[in-house]
Amino acid sequence: MPIAEFDVIARYFTQAFPKRTDVILGIGDDAALCTVPAGMQLAIAVDTLVEGVHFPRTTCAQDMGYKALAVNLSDMAAMGATPAWMTLALTCPQTDGAWLKGFTQGLLELAKLYQVSLMGGDTTCGPLTITIQIAGFVPPDGALQRCGAQQGDGIYVTGTLGDAGLGLASIQKQVILPSQTQQxxxxxxxxxxxxxxxxxxxRGIASSAIDISDGLAADLGHILEASGVGASLQLEKLPLSRALIKHLSPEKAWLMALSAGDDYELCFTVPHQKEVALQKALPNYTRIGIIESSPGLRCLDAQGQLFRFEKTGYQHF
Amino acid sequence: MPIAEFDVIARYFTQAFPKRTDVILGIGDDAALCTVPAGMQLAIAVDTLVEGVHFPRTTCAQDMGYKALAVNLSDMAAMGATPAWMTLALTCPQTDGAWLKGFTQGLLELAKLYQVSLMGGDTTCGPLTITIQIAGFVPPDGALQRCGAQQGDGIYVTGTLGDAGLGLASIQKQVILPSQTQQxxxxxxxxxxxxxxxxxxxRGIASSAIDISDGLAADLGHILEASGVGASLQLEKLPLSRALIKHLSPEKAWLMALSAGDDYELCFTVPHQKEVALQKALPNYTRIGIIESSPGLRCLDAQGQLFRFEKTGYQHF
Structure with a gap:
């Protein structure tokens, strides 16, 4: 596709992104201009998705656009930040308008939902690589960091774990699932x-938090390392979807939950005295273990036996 | 190189980046945290460099690191912003520590010079692609935009034009130069x-500004389009280095200055009544033409004849 056509499409879709009152000058100049609300801190994160590495080559354009923003929003979630602005650096092979349209639709879907403005963009020619940088607001001392977990804190997660791992196994034909489950x-x-x-x-409740991108064991491991503590998990408490329970043995399901990435649920710790506040703050969550002073992660089955597994999170290289 | 080694190197060099007092939490959590000085606006830009597209495959690692930050700093310059923070998304093939060390050295050189903190990083495996997002501060109404040029404003540039174009021709062996000129x-x-x-x-002097990344004609064209005006350039006024004057015919030198990219000089317009202020503000600059009401860009030689040329800036696709 000639650059002219690409430009027209890019500009057309740029119009559709949410307008925010804190944006003084949007996309189209050498830089965008915006203001941070008085007294708020700025949270900044960046994530890249590479075709064939972070998503299978069969992934459709809409899903790529959706996921590229979702993983960045997940970083804001893990900090307790309110997302506001993003920039997009899109490197793609000479491509057709239909692909770009689909990609932008997926991106827009989430951008609208969270009122995220597109503040800058760079489209370059090359192998498909999507980098989004996101910025959001957080009140002073309100950010959730990885380093605050203390002995005795409960360990919690949102949602269910391991579904994305089973999804990847399904796409790679390592497992054959009924159509609804597969979907x-x-x-x-x-x-x-x-x-x-x-x-x-x-905010003000969790002593630490992280989003689960590389698998529970690896990401909880980051909290433990940053906080200088250890933990015990009760495997039978891990929240598993019916898909995992029905189609995998308990051991395989635990392994999927512990070591498959891409769930983008939150893992967080809460001190005993904040448990009532937690109950009021979140409608759904699951307690899966406890922070201990002894370093390392211990995964225990229903009999209190140590569960050993090798793979600890996705290795990007 | 295994991920563990890559991580160690990445962390080691992260330590070396400038620390700023407005950074509350640096790289290493799900997001970094920082504060914008009271009353200042935030300027945000993003630029991607792809190997084989934006720099020749023979470019050394140091130069890649240097240039990746330079082109982003140039966006801050074109807005009149004071650079503050950056994020780096680096996609590279399985690579050796020496390359990463060189790349980071080049990056660090400029980051230290301009006191830019590294706020986030993502290293992924894939074809070499470097995306930097930069943010800086600008006082309210202080930003230089593309849309403010008015009939009668003088057109100015910093530095000399076309050198980078001759540099590319030299690397591609289209021209053989003496060693010092080549360097x-x-x-x-x-x-x-x-x-x-x-x-x-x-700030407060220029009515519009842009940095010259795609060639003077294309980038001045963006100012003209955004401002709804036209311009005449006097080609014999174009600032040319001795290298261009000595090794190219005047016509070829003008063509290089007008249509080769990568100079990263500023092109800006100044109203008549601000010319004295301009003289005080900048030690070196060159007046090359004037903004006119009639749309389009007219390039005139010493005899006032229209100079026609085809290529108008680098086409990324």
Missing amino acids: FVESRLNRPTPRVAEGQAL | FVESRLNRPTPRVAEGQAL
């Missing part, structure tokens, strides 16, 4: 739900 | 000087 788990992989509202609700 | 023009291509101080000095 559910593949949608969990391609269209994860960023827990933005949950993250904001946990 | 000069290739350095202008690989290590452009972002005109950050000049951009800030032009």
Whole structure:
């Protein structure tokens, strides 16, 4: 597609992104201009998706657009931040308008839902790579960090774990699922739900938080390392969807929940004295373990036996 | 290189980036946290460099790191903004520590010079693609935009034009230059000087500004379009380095200055009544033409004859 056509489409879709009152000058100049609400801090994160690495080559354009923003919104969720603006750097092979239209539709769907403005864009020619940088607001001392977990804190997660992993196995034909189940788990992989509202609700309640992108064991591991603590998990407490329970043995389901990535649920810790506040703040969550002083992560089955597994999170290289 | 080693190197170099007092939480959590100075607006831009598209495959790692930040600093310069923070999304093939070390050294050189903090990073595996997002501060109504040029305004540029174009021709062996000249023009291509101080000095003086990334004709064209005006350029006024004057015919030198990209000088317009202020604000600049009401760009030679040329700026697709 010639650059002229690409430009027209890009501009056309740019119009559709949410307008915010804190944006003084939108996309189209050398930089965009905006203002941060008085007294608020700015939270900034960046995430890249590469075709064939972060999503299968068969993924449709809409899902790519959706997921590229979802994983960044998930970073805002994990900080307890309110998302506001994003920039998009899109590198793609010479491509057709239909692909770009689909990609932008998927992106727009989430951008509208969370009122995120597109503040800058760069489209370049090359192998498909999508980088979104996102910025949001958080009140002073309100941010959820990884380093605050303390001995005795409960460990919690939102949603169910391992669905995206089963979705990937389904796409890769490692498992054959009934059509409805297949749809559910593949949608969990391609269209994860960023827990933005949950993250904001946990401000002042959670002692630490992270989003689960590389698998529970790896990501909880980051909290443990940053906080200088250890943890015990009760595997039978892990929240599993009916899809996992029905189609995997308990051991395989636990493994999927612990070590498959892409769930984008939140994992967080809450001190005992904040448990009542937690009950009021979040309608749904699951307690899966407890923070301990002894370093390392111990995963225990219903009999209190240590569950050993090798793979600890997705290795990007 | 295994991920573990890559991580160690990435972390090691992260330590070396400038620390700023407005950064509350640096790289390493789900997002970084920072504060914008009271009353200041935030300017945000993003630029991607793809190997083989934006720089030749022979470019060394240091120059890639340097240029990736330089082109983003140039966007801040073109807005009159003071750069503050950046994020880096680096996609590279399985690579060696030496390359990453070189890349980071080049990046650090400019980051230290302009006190830019690294606020977020994502390293992914894939074909070499470097995306930097930059943010800086600008006082309310201080930003230089593209849309303010008016009939009668003078048109100015910083530095000399066309050197990067000659540098690319030299690297591609389309022209054979003496070694010192070759070094000069290739350095202008690989290590452009972002005109950050000049951009800030032009606040309140320039009626419009842009940085020259795609060639003077194309980038001045953006000012004309955004401002709804036209312009005449006097080609014999174009600032040319001795390298261009000595090794190209006047016509070829003009063509290089007008249509080769990557100079990263500023092109700006100044109303007549601000010319004295301009003289005080900038030590070096060149007046090359005048804004007119009639749309389009007219390039005139010393005899007042229209100079016709075809290529108008680098086409990314």
